[in-house]
Amino acid sequence: MSTRDPERRAAVPGARAPGGALPGPAPDPLDPAVEPGRWALFLDVDGTLLGFQGRPEDVQLHASLRGVLNALDAGLGHAVALVSGRTLADLDRIQAPLKLPAAGLHGLERRDADGTIDHGVEGAALDHLRAGLTDLVTRHDALWLEDKGRALAVHYRADPALHGTVLDRVHALCAREAPDTLAVLDGKMVCEVKPRHADKGSAIRGFMARPPFAGRLPVFLGDDVTDEDGFRAVNALGGLSIRVGTQPAGKLTHAAYRLADEPAVEAWLDRVRQAVVPGARPPNG
Incomplete structure (x- = not known):
């Protein structure tokens, strides 16, 4: 499909859903106009990468998704980070043996790509x-x-x-x-x-101030009200805000784009992988 098509025009960087409108479909990373190689990718975990479980400790990345994230980390110059309400220790348990940069407790603690940990202010x-x-x-x-x-x-x-x-x-x-x-x-x-002093938006801004994220286009995927600060932050930085799941009745979102559910997120991330690591075999974790 040509990027002149009106449906595709709404899904490339710079296009924004009008205020109060429902988000449009997530951009196709295989469209050359989207330029995914310039992205800094920020990912919520529960309800975005992975489905909810009865107990939070039951959640863990499965092999295929871990393989996609590992390939994306290399293809995007290590500008891939988890941004979650979980603790850093729990995020490391979930993603092991990967150790992506991560922000835990909604931005109260952050580990940068060089391993530096910012524990913020005690609550x-x-x-x-x-x-x-x-x-x-x-x-x-x-x-x-x-x-x-x-x-x-x-x-x-x-x-x-x-x-x-x-x-x-x-x-x-x-x-x-x-x-x-x-x-x-x-x-x-x-x-x-x-x-009150920290949120997912401040975490993303903290990442974007340092390499390897600095100078890239921020892209954030989240599913819940706790992710709205992150959506606002990437919008202000000219990036892509993508909400996962259905829009709650009577609630607006700052996300400009949407994906249906966690399997749709994995499929979309795999298309990003194909775009930034062309010719690579599908990852096996």
Whole structure:
């Protein structure tokens, strides 16, 4: 198809979905006009690269996707990073034996390509919330509190009807204990609290300020409300923001493009691999 086709024109760098419009289809990396060799690629994990599991510790990259990421890392000059709400240690467990640059805890900690780790500022305000959140989960068997050290997450996947109860209680605790320093993230079957000073957008900007990401076009894939800061950041830098999954009713996104689900993400990333590593055999992990 020619890039003069109106459908294709909406999927090349520089084209933006109008404000409030649904995102358009993700750009085809095999289209020469897209220039994927210039990209710096930032990837959320849960709900983007990999499907959700009952417990976060059950998630791990499968061999075919690990192989695609390994090839992309080489083909993009090591400008590939994971940007997630998980800790750095958990991201390394998931991607092993790869060790891509990564931002954990929604940007509170970041490991650059040279191995330098920025642990950011400690979130001491969370200490005041632990008792209240522990009391909440002990009163509901379906709830589970994940303590990430500098972020706290209450999971209610086992009983989605508890969403309102969890969100109201978390907001009330934050308003009482640390209203100016903590942010509440209302995610997919999880309500998370973290220090307000860092987010996925600041993590991406931090990566983009240093090699090998500096000077490249940022591309970020995410699926949840916690990824909107990342979408805003790459849009401001002239990059590509790609939302994965369906658009929640009544909610807008800052993403300009979309992919249907995690298998669609893997297929799209493999097309990026074909574009940046031409002639390479399909990876086997």
